[in-house]
Amino acid sequence: MNQKPTLKVLAEKLQLSTSTVSKALKDSAEISIDTKTRVKELAKLMGYRPNTAAASLRNRETRTIAVVLPEIVNDFFGQVLMGIEEEASQHNYKIVICISNESYIKERDYIEMFSNGAVDGFIIAASMETQELNQYEHYNDILNSDLKLVMFDRVIDDLDCDKIIVDDAASGSRLVDFLKKKGDRNLCVASTISKLSVGQLREKGIRLKVDNCPDLKLEYVLEDEDDIFMKKMEETLTSKKTDAIIALDQRSGIMALNKAKELDIKVPEQLQIICYSNSTMAKYSYPQLTVVDQHSKELGKKTFTRILNLMKNKDEVQVTRIHTLKTTLLERGTTRK
Amino acid sequence: MNQKPTLKVLAEKLQLSTSTVSKALKDSAEISIDTKTRVKELAKLMGYRPNTAAASLRNRETRTIAVVLPEIVNDFFGQVLMGIEEEASQHNYKIVICISNESYIKERDYIEMFSNGAVDGFIIAASMETQELNQYEHYNDILNSDLKLVMFDRVIDDLDCDKIIVDDAASGSRLVDFLKKKGDRNLCVASTISKLSVGQLREKGIRLKVDNCPDLKLEYVLEDEDDIFMKKMEETLTSKKTDAIIALDQRSGIMALNKAKELDIKVPEQLQIICYSNSTMAKYSYPQLTVVDQHSKELGKKTFTRILNLMKNKDEVQVTRIHTLKTTLLERGTTRK
DNA sequence: ATGAAAGCGCTAACAT
């Protein structure tokens, strides 16, 4: 039980005042080199660590960001979190994590819980429920306080805050081009996330493109219950002559692949599959799924950098920015060369 | 920019002292019902939220726990984290997350960073490097302070702290029994985690059991590089007449299954596969992998409950406890009925 | 170059 030394303890040992010690540790120009060295040496020796609570109280900043995620057992959010965390720890920031579990209420409660000087800002991806209800007063509460807010991936269109997203619509369009060049004509969009903004954007990009190509046809399998999804997918694959599936999320991608195997459809020879999100599951499927890589970790880093800037330039007028990251297609085993 | 009200502000508006207000909000018996009601009403109206930094400073407790995880893009750790988080938020605790990325140095740095009154305790699963180096002075630093420590899953044997683990050795032994009953004789242990305590325990349980059954044979494919693993697995599956694979982690399990498909070995008719950890990947493989369910979320909840108890009973003498959770076999598509 | 003093917001021992 070695007691944590405080400024006061250091000051007493060195026969100095706490303010001198404080300044010395901060390398203030007011303090003599000699004193600085003595102070720092003792501080190191005694393992002095400034008390965060006291510093927060005094400085009105916690160096802590709350990250609100819909789920955590999910490679995409896990990777984003990694990026956020890496960037944060590099800047000596802490990350507290809140899992909304796709629930609006939990999200709102978390925001309330941390809106009391516990954190300096929020990084949020909206829960499914929030996007369905289109209810976002709780986000406005943040914006009306002096806390910062950056949203990523699952964002609210009408909300005037900083957003980091990927080129969902544009990427959808590119995928159609890609498949068309390979000779595919009958495409199918599969999704378990049609309730989400990102799902809708991806679908929209695809649909607009297909509408512009008279020779292309588009089917849909939209369903978030696994069993029903599998049934609908079976119907589509047996009754239509589907050439390719674009899966808007990893779950629908892997299920489509499994159904194809079950029906003895050769992938990619008879059926190509492209799937959103570069997940572990996609990497270890057989054959490896061709995926749209969202560079999730990079997205996380960008998101943190953005909120860091908001906090640094407190007084300057901020231009609300929407930052769009470009995705890339990772061609693997479920598409033809 | 509505300013956050403080106790002082409430007190002024109500013509009371801050201490009365503070006590009223805490439902102190000293305060009249009438006053309590008035105070609470105004507090609610003005959206009063106690300042966490001030409370921490004053109470010497942060109601925050640091969770140090080797990785986060990993269903097991994700599920554990969910459990921890759920339990924590129920008790009005915050969770800050630290990702060691399997690095000893990062782990040590995090512990140092938070050992200054930023948190009340640590929940840790040791990084691979820490387990390899068998270096755990940083954990002792925690134990020598007044901070609490609970380890889970990846624990250090020689360390005298609370631990929550699963019955790795016993479960290994049970798996052998299970396979033997199905008539399998040539078993193979596959693992990408032989450096980890859990991997070693599982292997040990299996080996001891096999040694006791003269009719059983045991092969090994231990390798953490994907490509090399696949090569070694191919050798084993073609040259030996392996009846069943016990994969000590999800990655080796899915790779074994993929290799079997590649070699046109029928699963589970010709080869059974059992795999540790109930992951999304295992659930969406084809066929679905039979897995050892570690009840990870429950494990997370237990872990938090344990540290909560340590914090509540500060003064009582604590008996260091090792809590072992029982795993269950989830029979699915890669084992025969 | 150093120190004294005030105060961040809260709590609790000690008056009244």
Next chain:
DNA sequence: ATGTTAGCGCTTTCAT
């Protein structure tokens, strides 16, 4: 039942 006061550990303004 309510109020006064001191202090948690730190920073910063203002002396000296």
